[in-house]
Amino acid sequence: MNAKLNNEEHPTRRVALVTRVSTDRQASNPEGSLVTQLQRLRQHIEYRTTACDEDWTEVRVYELRGISGKYSVKSAEFAELFTDIETGRVNTVLCVALSRISRSVRDFLAFFDYLNAHGVEFVSLKEDYDTTTAGGKLLVTIMMALAEFEREQTAERTRDAMAARSERGLFNGGQLLGYDLDSERKGYLVPNLEEAAIVNEAFDAYLQCGSIALVAEALNHPHASVHYLLKNYAYTGRKVIGDRRNGHQLVSAVWPAIVDEEKFQRTQRLMATNGRTNHNALTSHQTGSPA
Numbered sequence: 521m522n523a524k525l526n527n528e529e530h531p532t533r534r535v536a537l538v539t540r541v542s543t544d545r546q547a548s549n550p551e552g553s554l555v556t557q558l559q560r561l562r563q564h565i566e567y568r569t570t571a572c573d574e575d576w577t578e579v580r581v582y583e584l585r586g587i588s589g590k591y592s593v594k595s596a597e598f599a600e601l602f603t604d605i606e607t608g609r610v611n612t613v614l615c616v617a618l619s620r621i622s623r624s625v626r627d628f629l630a631f632f633d634y635l636n637a638h639g640v641e642f643v644s645l646k647e648d649y650d651t652t653t654a655g656g657k658l659l660v661t662i663m664m665a666l667a668e669f670e671r672e673q674t675a676e677r678t679r680d681a682m683a684a685r686s687e688r689g690l691f692n693g694g695q696l697l698g699y700d701l702d703s704e705r706k707g708y709l710v711p712n713l714e715e716a717a718i719v720n721e722a723f724d725a726y727l728q729c730g731s732i733a734l735v736a737e738a739l740n741h742p743h744a745s746v747h748y749l750l751k752n753y754a755y756t757g758r759k760v761i762g763d764r765r766n767g768h769q770l771v772s773a774v775w776p777a778i779v780d781e782e783k784f785q786r787t788q789r790l791m792a793t794n795g796r797t798n799h800n801a802l803t804s805h806q807t808g809s810p811a
Contacts, residue, residue, distance in 0.1 A: 533568070533576040533612040533641070533652065536601055537561045540584035540592055540620045547585035554583060557616045564614065564645060579610050589623030593631055605638050617646035625671050632660070686761040689773040696754060698778050709775035716778040722749055723779055723787050730794055750787055755779040 539557040541547050547554060558581060568576045582597045592598060604610040613635060615621055621644075622628045635642050641651045642660065649663070650656030682692050690707030698719040702708035718739065725735045726746075736746040753760055753770060757777035762768040 531575070533574065534579045534610050535565060535576055535612045535614050536579055536604065536610040537581045538584070538601070538613060538615040538620055539581065540587060540589070542586065542588050544586040554585070557620065558583075560616050560645060561614050564643075576612075580604065589619055592620075593622050593624075593627045602634070605635075605640055610640065612641045612643065612652065614643045614645075616644070618644050618649070625668075629668060629671075683761070686759060687771060689759050689771050691759075691773070691775070696752075697749065698755060699775060707774065709773075711776060711778050719749065719755060719778060720783075722746060723783055726750055726787055727783070727790060730790060750791065753784075756781055756784050 537558065539554050539561070541553050546552050562578065565576045565578055568574045582601050584592055584595055584597050587595050587597075601610065601613075613621075618628060621631060632642065635651075643650045643652065643656075647663075648656075649660045651660050685692055685707060688707075691701075691709050692707070695701075696709065698712060698715045699709035700712045702710050722735055722739055722741075725738055726732065729735065732743055732746050732750070735741075735750075736743045739746065741749075749755075754773060754775075755778055757773050757775060758770045759773040760768050761771055
C-alpha cells in the first residue's frame with residue numbers, strides 16, 4: 521500500500537536532457553560547456569533518485585551543437601524531442617538554464633505550452649523552475665505570464681512609438697521606390713533621381729492609357745505594386761496615419777514630394793472612374809444587362 525502511494529506521489533520520470541552551445545568552436549571543445557551541462561544534469565538526476573527517493577531515468581541527450589538560441593526550437597534535435605514526447609518516450613525535460621532551450625520568449629512560451637498540452641514536466645536548474653512540484657509549477661506559470669505580459673507591453677510601446685513617429689511625418693522603415701534612406705537622419709528620405717523618374721513614368725503612363733495592367737507590363741512590375749505606387753501619398757510628401765477603425769488622416773512628411781499634387785489627384789480621379797466603370801461592367805455582365 522505504501523509502495524503504491526509512493527509511486528503515485530513520485531511517478532517515473534523519463535527524462536530528456538537538453539544541452540546547447542551557440543558556436544562550433546564551443547561544440548568542438550572536449551572539456552567545454554556541453555560536457556559541463558551534461559554533468560550537471562546527470563548529477564541532478566542522481567540527486568533526485570538517491571536523496572529524494574524518486575524514479576528519474578535518463579532517456580536521451582538532445583545535444584544542440586553550434587545552434588543559436590534563436591533557432592533551437594526549430595532544430596532537427598528538437599524535432600526528435602517532439603517525436604519522443606508525442607510517443608510517450610519522454611515525460612520530463614531537463615536543462616541547465618532557459619537559454620539552453622531558446623533565447624526567444626515567444627518560442628519558449630510556445631514550447632512550454634506544447635509541454636503542458638502533452639503532460640510533460642519541465643525543469644531548469646539555473647532558474648529553479650520545476651513543474652514536477654506544485655510550487656514549481658505555480659512559479660513557472662507566473663513567470664510565463666509575466667514574460668507574456670512584458671512581450672505584449674513591448675509590442676504596445678513599439679506601436680505607440682511608431683504612431684508618434686508617423687504623426688511627426690517620419691518614415692517607419694522599409695524601402696520606398698523613388699527614395700533612399702537618409703543616412704544621417706533616421707526617418708527621413710531623400711529622392712533617388714533615377715527611381716523618381718520611374719515613379720513619374722508610372723503616373724504619366726497611367727494617365728495616358730488608364731490601365732494598371734498595361735503600366736505594370738511596360739515597367740515590368742507586378743500589378744499590385746503598380747496599384748500601390750499610384751495610390752501612395754508618400755510621393756506627394758505626405759503620410760497617411762491612423763487605421764480603419766479610427767479613420768485615416770494625412771500629415772506632412774519630412775521628405776520632399778517627387779510627384780506634383782495635380783498629377784497625383786488626376787491619377788486618383790481616373791482610378792476611381794475606372795474602378796466604377798469596371799464594377800458596373802462586371803455587374804452588367806453577371807446580370808445579363810446590356811453594358
